Amino acid sequence: MAEFDYDLFVIGAGSGGVRASRIAASHGAKVAVAEEYRVGGTCVIRGCVPKKLLVYASQFAEELHDTAKLGWTLGEKSFDWAALRDFVASDVDRLERAYGSTLANNKVEHFAERATVTGPNTVRLASGREISAKYILVAVGAWPVMPDFPGNELAITSNEVFHLGSFPKRVVIQGAGYIALEFAGIFNALGAQVTVVNRSDKILRGYEEALTERLLPIMRARGIEFRFNSPIESLVKQADGSICVNTKGFLPLEADCVLVATGRRPKTDGLGLENAGITLGASGEVPVDDYNATSCPSIYAVGDVTNRVQLTPVAIREGHAFADTVFGGMPRTIAYDHIPSAAFTQPPIAGVGLTEAQAREAGYEVKIYTSDFRPMKNMFAARAERGFYKLVVDASSDKVLGVHMIGPDAPEILQAVAIAVKAGLTKADFDATVALHPSMAEELVLMR
Incomplete structure (x- = not known):
C-alpha cells in the first residue's frame, strides 16, 4: 500500500493552487485539492476579473457622453445595474467551470469543502475525513481587512x-x-x-x-x-x-x-499550521524561503498567503515553480523585481521597475525623462485630461530603471514596455526604436 493517500494535497483552488495542482499532476503526482468556496480564487470569483468588467462598463458610460462629437445621435439612455451585475456573475460562473475542468482534465481530485492542517503530512476535511499527503501546499490567499469601529x-x-x-x-x-x-x-x-x-x-x-x-x-x-x-x-x-x-x-x-x-490579510485563521510547527508572521502570513518551503519540510505555500506580492500572476508563477521544484526535478525560484503593476482607475496608471524615489534611495544617480501630452482619444471628451509618461534612467549606465504612465490604455501599453525594462535595455535602445504614429505609446521612444 502507498505510504500516503496523495503525493500532493493543495488547500485552496485559486490561481496559484490550481496551477500548482495541474503542473504537479503533469509531472506524474497524485494530486487532490480542497476549496471551501468556489474554484478560481480571489481573482476569478471576487477580484480582478469581475472588477475589470465593471471598469469596462463604467468607461462605456463615460464614452456615451462623447458620442455627439463622434457624429452619433443616440436616443434615451438608461443604466440597469442588475443587468450588468448578472452578466458579470455569469462570466464568473463560466470561468469557474473552466477552472474546474482544468482540475478534472488533469485528474486532480477536488474536494468542495474546507481543509485544515492536522500535522506535517495530514489534513482534515470539514466532513471529518482524514487525509495524508507526502506534501501539502497552502494556497488559501488573503481576505479583506475590516477595521474595528462601531457599526x-x-x-x-x-x-x-x-x-x-x-x-x-x-x-x-x-x-x-x-x-x-x-x-x-x-x-x-x-x-x-x-x-x-x-x-x-x-x-x-x-x-x-x-x-x-x-x-x-x-x-x-x-x-x-x-x-x-x-x-x-x-x-x-x-x-x-x-x-x-x-x-x-x-x-x-x-x-x-x-x-x-x-488592505487584505493572509487567510490563515483556523488553518491549523501550528499543528505542523509553523509559526505565522505578524500579519498572519506563512513564512517561506525562495523555493516556497515553510519551516516544516513537507509543507509549502504560494500566493497571497505568503504576503510577498499579492498579485495573481505572481501566485501562478510561484505555484508553477513549486511544482517544477518538488515534482519535476527542476528547482526554480521567482524573481520579484520588474513586476509590472497597474491600477485600473479612471484614467488608469501603470508602472514597472523603480520609481524615482526608490532609485534615489537605492543610491542611483538618475536622469528623468517625461512626456506630458493630451491623448488623441481625449480630444473628443469635454475634460482636458492629459497623459503623462516618465522614464527613470541610471545616469552612469543609461539603463532604464523604471517606466511609469498615466493615461488611456496605460496598462495595455506597459506590458510590452515591462519586457524592455526586464531585459535591461537602455535609454539609447528606446531612442533607437522607430515610433508607431499616431499612438500614445510612441511617446515612450520620443523623450529627449
Whole structure:
C-alpha cells in the first residue's frame, strides 16, 4: 500500500493552487485539492476579473457622453445595474467551470469543502475525513481587512460589492489603495455620488508620485470627493435605511453603501499550521524561503498567503515553480523585481521597475525623462485630461530603471514596455526604436 493517500494535497483552488495542482499532476503526482468556496480564487470569483468588467462598463458610460462629437445621435439612455451585475456573475460562473475542468482534465481530485492542517503530512476535511499527503501546499490567499469601529457590520468589502441588490446613489469608500480608487471610479462613472475617506493624506502608496499627483485632481474634477486624515469613526443605520457615516474631523455623511477597502490579510485563521510547527508572521502570513518551503519540510505555500506580492500572476508563477521544484526535478525560484503593476482607475496608471524615489534611495544617480501630452482619444471628451509618461534612467549606465504612465490604455501599453525594462535595455535602445504614429505609446521612444 502507498505510504500516503496523495503525493500532493493543495488547500485552496485559486490561481496559484490550481496551477500548482495541474503542473504537479503533469509531472506524474497524485494530486487532490480542497476549496471551501468556489474554484478560481480571489481573482476569478471576487477580484480582478469581475472588477475589470465593471471598469469596462463604467468607461462605456463615460464614452456615451462623447458620442455627439463622434457624429452619433443616440436616443434615451438608461443604466440597469442588475443587468450588468448578472452578466458579470455569469462570466464568473463560466470561468469557474473552466477552472474546474482544468482540475478534472488533469485528474486532480477536488474536494468542495474546507481543509485544515492536522500535522506535517495530514489534513482534515470539514466532513471529518482524514487525509495524508507526502506534501501539502497552502494556497488559501488573503481576505479583506475590516477595521474595528462601531457599526462596521453595516459596511461591505470588495467581496460583497459585486452582489449589490440595487445601485447605490451615494457611496462612501474608506481606503486609498488601488481597490478603493478603482471602485471609486466605477461608481462615479456609473452615476453615484462618491466620497473617499482615508486615514492618511496619500493615495496609492508605492506608485510613482508623479502619477498619483496627476490622478488625484483628475478624480476630483470628475466629481469624487476626498476626505484625508479622516477615517470612519462609526456607522449608524437610519430610519430610511441609509447609513450615517461619521468620519474624523468632518461633518457626517449620508450613504446608501459604505465600502471598506483598507488592505487584505493572509487567510490563515483556523488553518491549523501550528499543528505542523509553523509559526505565522505578524500579519498572519506563512513564512517561506525562495523555493516556497515553510519551516516544516513537507509543507509549502504560494500566493497571497505568503504576503510577498499579492498579485495573481505572481501566485501562478510561484505555484508553477513549486511544482517544477518538488515534482519535476527542476528547482526554480521567482524573481520579484520588474513586476509590472497597474491600477485600473479612471484614467488608469501603470508602472514597472523603480520609481524615482526608490532609485534615489537605492543610491542611483538618475536622469528623468517625461512626456506630458493630451491623448488623441481625449480630444473628443469635454475634460482636458492629459497623459503623462516618465522614464527613470541610471545616469552612469543609461539603463532604464523604471517606466511609469498615466493615461488611456496605460496598462495595455506597459506590458510590452515591462519586457524592455526586464531585459535591461537602455535609454539609447528606446531612442533607437522607430515610433508607431499616431499612438500614445510612441511617446515612450520620443523623450529627449
